[in-house]
Amino acid sequence: MTGRRVAVIAGGVVLLALLPELRLTIPGVLPGPTSSAGSLQLLAVCLLIGALAVTYDLLFGLAGLLSFGHALFFGTGCYVFALAVERWHLPLLVAALFTLAVGSATALVVGAVSLRVRDISFAMVTLAFAQAGSLLVYRNFGGYTGGEEGLGLSGTRLPGWLVGVGNTKNLYWLALAIAVLVYAKVVWVSRTRAGRMMAAVRENDLRVQVIGVRPYVVRLMAFVASGALATMVGMGYVLVAGGANPQVTTPAFTLSLLVMVVLGGAGALWGAMLGGVLYTLLDQRLAVLASSSAITSLPAVLRVPLSQPLFLLGTLFVLVVLFLPGGLAGALRRFRHHRAAARGLAIEPAPAAAEDEARVA
């Protein structure tokens, strides 16, 4: 990582950290000034979903594992944490450690079984496990999960600084801290020897075996790391959203994560982050737009598709897959590359860009 890039990221984080004090208004994007509780809540959700997309990118972009079961670990984070705090009355830190342990153990078991098969079968098996988790939540066995209603946090078990509209600022900072931590952790993992091995099994399984490393173990490490981090993001989500809702356990939620990562650019972590933030904002704002008079007064042929955020996102997604390989991050990289080439500078292509081109060719 170059010094300039570190400076840009650090500057961005500082700016984000100052947002609650700045009272900026971004019309059309945020419901109010950045210091308002509504905007901070939305931004906090955006950051957490962005972080979740980064954990998914560790699996999909780095290790090349197309999993449809990521919602399982996020959901575990949400529900186990909510149960630990609300039902079992564990102190916050103990509850967090316990949830992390449960999430990691689940990832280990699910990963150990599903990684016995590869590629598309792996995708289907992870989907089946996630579906089982989702059913567990919806069926509400033993009355633990609250079924369709979800599991709300009453606030009586939480420290005062995390409760109430006036403290949304603190929740926002917590979300930012989790996002930074997850991002840094994933960057760190991708730079360790294990991380290099994850990229290697993605590119060439056989060569990794020849070196004497078992690809199964490397994949399992990626799966568990990604699952554990997703569990952590889930805990933050419960605090910000004020409870666990069952939608986050559905396979459809994992599909939306996949959409985010591909929109932003698989393999580029900031791309995944950007994809997660953009998707969450679009989903939220397109729903607001759908009920606006500009849309409701249109004839049905236009009104029906335009009033469905998922239709627009699905279409956008198909277009990105067809015409924008590498997503937003890939487009930006190509743009920079062309601009540099136009200025007559012979620059070395970034390793990731070279990889992309090799894969496209």
Place this chain on the structure above:
Amino acid sequence: MSTVVLLTVTGLGLGGLYFLVASGLSLIYGLMRVLNFAHGAFLTLGAYVGYQAGRHVGGGASWSAFTVMLIVGTATGALLALLTELLLVRRLYERVIEQVLVTVGVGLGLVALVNGTWGADARPFPAPAWMGRTTTMLGARIPNNRLVCIAVAGAVLVGLLALLNRTHHGLIIRAGVENRTMVSALGIDVQRSFTAVFVIGGAAAGLGGVLAALYNGSVTPGMGDSLLIFAFIVVVIGGLGSISGSAVAALVVALLQQFTNYYGVSGLGDFVVVLALAGVLLVRPAGLFGRAA
């Protein structure tokens, strides 16, 4: 005894639905290595468009209306599959991940369209009065619509096996599943078989949509995706690319589900199915009828 018979026949009916979805998925995957995530959306749209067309024929609750629903539903599934293959999947051959992603996008978009057009709530599905009655078999009163599901799925199974094993096209498809490169090297246009298989799969899904609506008594926007997940389980247990495997696995999964839901806790059957999947993968990663990859 009568309970066992009832559960068995109901399970076979559900298995028929699973088979209709899984057979298309399995064939498409076997030949093209494409996991079609839009398959559930094909099913949902087949059910809704069939439902819409049937309501224009004598209010919908007659045999002629039901026939129209079956035909329109099947045609809708086939047409959607044809368009998806020609416009999207074909552009991305040999890029497996991108193909999956495109079908995910199509699935999301189509289901959202159904939501926007017909609303998110379940709609009662009209059927001939005979469907709601029961037939007594071995002392058990079996709802007739279960029997219809079994009969149609059985007919599709026989038809598919005849197509694959008795015709020239079927020979090419089987050869393509076996070794695609070799078939193209022999100068045979595998591309045409790809399109044909995609359309057949889509037609089976559309037909399955109308039958699923009959089985459940209603149409909902989420019906396709919930069946799709069990169809994935069926396909993996049966072995990717094997029609007989899909048929056997569909019955095993559906019966297991029915019996566990009845004799165990309601809803437990869905977990048992996932456990069965895990068990099969531990013992035979390629599925019951699949060859080791």
